[in-house]
Amino acid sequence: MVAGLEAVKQEKIWMNGKLIKWDDAKVHVLSHGLHYGTTVFEGIRCYDTKNGVGIFRLEEHIDRLFDSAKIYCMDDFAYSKKELIKACLDVIRENNLKGAYVRPIIYKGYGGLTVIAKESKTEVAIAAWPWGAYLGTAAQTGLSVKISSWTKIAPNTMPTMAKAGSNYMNSQLAVMEVVRDGYDEAILLDNEGFISEGSGENLFLVKDKIIYTPTISSSILNGITRKTVLQIAKNFGYEVKEEKIPREMIYIADEAFFSGTAAEISAITKVDKIKIADGKIGLVTGKIRDEFYRCIEIGEPKEWFSFI
Numbered sequence: 001m002v003a004g005l006e007a008v009k010q011e012k013i014w015m016n017g018k019l020i021k022w023d024d025a026k027v028h029v030l031s032h033g034l035h036y037g038t039t040v041f042e043g044i045r046c047y048d049t050k051n052g053v054g055i056f057r058l059e060e061h062i063d064r065l066f067d068s069a070k071i072y073c074m075d076d077f078a079y080s081k082k083e084l085i086k087a088c089l090d091v092i093r094e095n096n097l098k099g100a101y102v103r104p105i106i107y108k109g110y111g112g113l114t115v116i117a118k119e120s121k122t123e124v125a126i127a128a129w130p131w132g133a134y135l136g137t138a139a140q141t142g143l144s145v146k147i148s149s150w151t152k153i154a155p156n157t158m159p160t161m162a163k164a165g166s167n168y169m170n171s172q173l174a175v176m177e178v179v180r181d182g183y184d185e186a187i188l189l190d191n192e193g194f195i196s197e198g199s200g201e202n203l204f205l206v207k208d209k210i211i212y213t214p215t216i217s218s219s220i221l222n223g224i225t226r227k228t229v230l231q232i233a234k235n236f237g238y239e240v241k242e243e244k245i246p247r248e249m250i251y252i253a254d255e256a257f258f259s260g261t262a263a264e265i266s267a268i269t270k271v272d273k274i275k276i277a278d279g280k281i282g283l284v285t286g287k288i289r290d291e292f293y294r295c296i297e298i299g300e301p302k303e304w305f306s307f308i
């Protein structure tokens with residue numbers, strides 16, 4: 001059976017250093033994170049590969065989690081990177097999971113509600129559950145996406161290199177708008193009008209066999225799947241350019257696709273109802289997507305996986 005997208009109840013959640021019962025992993029209604037969005041988190045996939053059950057690029061995800069916490073001065077918790085890596089593996093093992101989504105979160109807990117969060121402790125939790133294809137079956141045949149009227153948060157407003165829960169209010173406005181209009185996913189432009197990313201994915205374009213993706217200066221999350229795509233593309237010998245990408249470039253592109261932990265590699269075949277090239281999944285996209293899925297099927301290269 002293919003897993004859906006709901007967080008299906010498992011046995012245990014790791015919370016503040018202990019594996020506890022799923023139903024006991026609760027926070028108080030006056031928790032700071034609930035009121036002011038003081039949360040940073042990760043989304044990680046675990047795959048049932050031919051080399052065993054392995055969490056994909058776990059160390060890099062934990063590095064990014066620590067970076068996010070540092071940006072928001074929420075790194076005053078007691079656990080090391082090594083301990084959180086072990087905790088993610090323990091959550092998979094303890095719940096007997098194979099293919100799963102792993103969600104570590106750091107948040108300001110109960111204690112006070114001053115904006116600066118002086119009175120609230122920083123807490124850490126990790127949950128995991130089986131998870132399906134994020135963008136549904138359309139991701140297999142090609143997504144129809146729309147450029148949202150909402151602008152991506154600007155660099156001097158909120159830092160997009162921090163994977164903070166509050167960033168996703170901006171993503172939600174964008175994706176709600178376009179889903180209401182019948183599209184599969186949103187693309188946001190940055191505050192200068194250049195292409196930034198999807199509501200929960202990085203974006204790639206292909207034009208004349210060159211692969212383009214927005215730079216980290218275009219208000220993107222520095223995606224770990226993006227990094228994986230760049231590595232795969234370079235291994236295939238493609239020229240890759242990380243640069244500012246004007247909006248019109250997507251209309252005249254030969255191919256476009258999203259990358260992300262949730263979306264994995266998902267082809268885009270229409271933008272704003274305009275077909276990209278002939279409206280079919282492109283050759284470069286197909287090649288990169290197939291290689292990505294081959295790697296996660298066989299669990300190689302081994303250094304991309306933390307096996308349980």
Ligand SMILES: Cc1ncc(COP(=O)(O)O)c(C=O)c1O
Nearest residue numbers: 200201202221223224225260261
């Ligand atoms: C806004 C945004 N951009 C990009 C990505 C892709 O990042 P990664 O490949 O590390 O999952 C995500 C993933 O959650 C995201 O939420």
